[in-house]
Amino acid sequence: MKRGVIILLTVLLLAAFATAQDQYHLTLLAVQETDDGLVGSSADLYLELIPGNGRVFLDTFPATKVDTQFSTRFAKEIACKHFKLDCNRYDFIYTIKSDTSIIGGPSAGAAMAALTTIAVSDLDYTEEIAITGTINSGAIIGPVGGVKQKIEAAAGNNLKKVLIAKGTAKVPPKDNETEGLDLIAYGKDNLSIDVEEVLTLDEVVFQLTGEELNNKPFSLEENPQYQAIMKGLQEALCQRTGEIEADSFGVNLNNDTIKTIAKRKASMENSTSQGDYYSAASFCFANNIQLKREFYQHKQLSPEAMLNIINGLSKKVDLTEEKVRQEKIETISDLQALMVVQERLHDVRQQVKTFTEDNLTKEEQYNLLAYAEERFYSALAWMQFFNMDGARIVVDDDLLKISCQQKISEAEERYQYASLFLSQFQVGHLNDKNDEARAALNHNETALCLIIASQAKADANAILSSFGLTNETEQDLFNSKKEAAGRIIFENSQQGVFPILGYSYYQYAQALQTDELPTSLVYLEYALEMSDFSIYFPEEMTTASRIGEFILQKEIMLLLEGFALGVLITLVLVFMKKKK
Template identity: 25%
Template sequence: MINKILLVIIVVLMSASSIHALEGGVTVPLVADRSTTDGGDEGVLLGATVIVQNGTGHVFVDTSPYTQVDLQGSARLAAMVASDEMGVDQKAYDFYYIIDISSPIIGGPSAGGALTVATIAAMNKWTLKPGVVMTGMINPDGSIGPVGGIPFKLEAAAAKNTSLFLIPEGQSTVTVQKTITTKKGAFEYFNVKEETVDVIELGKKLNVEVKEVGTIQDVVLAFTGNTITKPEINGTVLTSNYLDLLEPLATSMKQEANGIYEGAAASNPQGPLIVQSKDILDRAETMYKDQKYYAATSLYFQAMFNMRTSNWNDGYARAADKEQYLMELVNKVDTQINSSETALESFKSYGVSDVSAIGAAESRIMAARVKLDEARKTNNSDEKIASLAFANERARTAQWWLTLAIPTDKVIPENILKDRAGWYLSQAKSINTYMIELVTESGGHPGGISGSSEDIDNAEREMQRGYYAGAIFDSLQATVKSSTTIGLFGKVDTAKKSEQSRDAAKAAINDARLAGIEPTLAVSAYEWAETMTAPYDQIFQYSYAKMVAETSTVLNSHSVTTNKTPIKPVLPPYVPEALPSPAATATETKSQVPAFEAVTAALAIILVASRLKRN
């Protein structure tokens, strides 16, 4: 009764606004699994009403009784995937999911596919065919994920005159546990045994056609008869403009990394980090020659971090006053972070034009500050030096990203960035919670699964600091990590999924360019994915590239014209770091390491020059 009252209230409220949905929404059957009194399983057919209206990106889930987190997570994911499939901004709509649950059910991920098709139908004013029921998770990339209890669900659907039953691809033959009850006198004995079931054959016995579906497009076609078409992808991703933009940075980093290596190898040729750095530099050289410039810069960064750590460890070992040496390192790194932050704020003073470049810079400055804080808190000298070396190099990459910015005469208002940052952060938290719930239910341990929680923590820090662009892209990274983990549940054809992710990223990048945007951050993630071999890493990077390109397009649609165009920073010149001589005394070594003064001075000169040029 409460659900019916809520539905009436929602429909009345919607009638006063511009509605992009069927009046009263779309009702779709849901099939679930529940426990029986003897410890077995049985299927149960439920119902859900989905309403979509113009709004601000809220997802409302009403169930009676209250259900587990995974059913709510399925609804949120359904809204995200439906918006993505239709090529619309999710934040332009509100989504209502009213689910009638007659009895407690086991989990809720299997409702995801049905909720998604109902959402798409509501957005397009399509009706659903009667007699069609499905079970299957919805994955963030639009694929249908595996579920349990399929035979029990099929039996429940058949009892309600279902004619077509859709199941996830690859699950036409499943193994289930059946409970056999026997009585001996006053006692009942339960015996659980495994049984392999051919679901298609079971469907024939029940007079129901069973069909496998792999994507939400397959589901939409089966439920509505409509086809979701994707535009043909033309053109290349790594364009000459992109390569021309990245090549100077890669060349500069190549020179610097090799210069540092020559000095480090001369003083400590067999040091483990130096030997490792040589291998990384060789791989970077291959990437550079293949014009994989972003991949090369990432490897140069890793090598410089290793060599910086090695050099500073060497300096610490030689220092007469080790506490003073560490204090000087902390101060030098703090100076580097402040220098990068000053350059960022100067660039942003004209407004946020290239949102992805600024977001990348903000994210890296925040990561550097987190590592600096970690270094200050630890008493372990090895950990302290490693954290300081990482913080130093990460802060420098913020300035590198500013040199990749493409300023225009349009900026995105801060209130838009702040609002979007909060929304993307909320989305990331929801998907992360859903992922953790699924991992826990499957018997796994969520800790360290995807690293999305760390990205969420960074996004929250960035929100507090006013780094809204950084918060957006760290939230997106968290969402994609959680989504990739969800999408790899069960038996997955990773090669096929990687190819689909690549095509989706390519399409999103192409759409951004058609909108007049060069999505450098998205293209760099795409390029990085091209060099990877591990399925998770490859799928994650392609998916991140897609989401960054789409988000950049949405954000730039809110940009406004300005009469001020920022001057793009230039690359700071490479100044070799003075390294301690093997024969130097402890006191001499302490005064020589680290030598940041020349680099900091060069950065200051460039910053002052750019300000004079702007004035």
């Protein structure tokens, strides 16, 4: 009997602590191919949260494409990061049920991200609205195909509204048509359903819940110390431009080269006048490479002379790397300075290797030599940031290794995802960067690994975000990415963590916006990726905070133990009373 009492008490105790898990639901919209063309259909998306550590599980009926598995993880990751949700407390069980095998992964991404946000935040929401679109970095909603058919499917399922990606409401005319189709008017006039364009996950969540989770206004304020150091870096690189020009006196430049250099100088002066010293430095850096290349071509250096320069450069890199190894990494600024300096020195080493091992033309040798020299000088200039203050962090080799491995994993997932839609020729460079990051990790160059893997992830995000992009939506995408990056920079700055790399790329993207909008979008991806490194490194705790945390943990444990004991005693008394 005692054994029976124990078993019963155990079951009852577990039942007392168990919480019924709510199941969250949204309708998914999809298309399938038939003999008559595309036909819209629907499916059900469910999400259940259980206690865990952030793992993602996907169950589908029937089985779906591999891309659904990737997009599910991306959707959860983006929602958790964008809204700063405490997702590590749960495991996420997503279930997709459909009558036919029609659901492809990317178009369900926005719905998955929205449902993740709703579930973790436990928000009230309507199930009468559907969203079809991808989810991209910066929580941007991307376009998908078959939108007209999906709207028809939504109307057939008695939904009230369909949210579609910005720029997809106007369907261009087909070859035999004179006018295109306005999907907003089509939905209202023909199907009695509202259709609305959205650009961000914030808009989707607001439509579903009426809640504005990221509605706090923010204003970026540049870190004065960053400003002073970057100004010094800009002055060093731009002064070097003058020195190279003086050395190149008498070199005949063609008209195109003269115009290009003059345009960069004008851009440099404009950026400097606005206090955008990183962009100004970048314009000078580009001019330095071009002027140095023209100088070498004019001099017609012998192979021996060029080899002497390359060997001398290699020795300088050795000495600089030894000096960098002596730097103490105590702040996020230190870490990012280490990353950017090591990345530039690594780049120089790669150029040296190419010069000595590959069979290059003389023109290619001049180009490589000029680039390698200026890249090395840039590394020296960036070392000034080792003197910048910032919030102290706990960084050691093991922590950096874990961070690097995580970044490689994130970058690898995005590469595999992009590979589902693009050829190896188009995305092979992403895999090359991942291989570089792994090689750095194997050589215990963890900070170098971290920046290369971050670049690979940002490059992949730029590619994925460009799917379906048109001239009409490019500017909207830029504005949304800019706001997302700006918000991350602001939030980190408020915590005493100024992201020098992220902010630099953020400024440079704006400097390129007018003349090179596609390139500026890539730099915004870099800004997004490199503005929030604090999530990988906990701030160094003071003794007082450690004591406070210990006391709080003890109080919580005592409270839970007392509650559990109270429940157990109550159950025993009830059981014994019934026995009497």
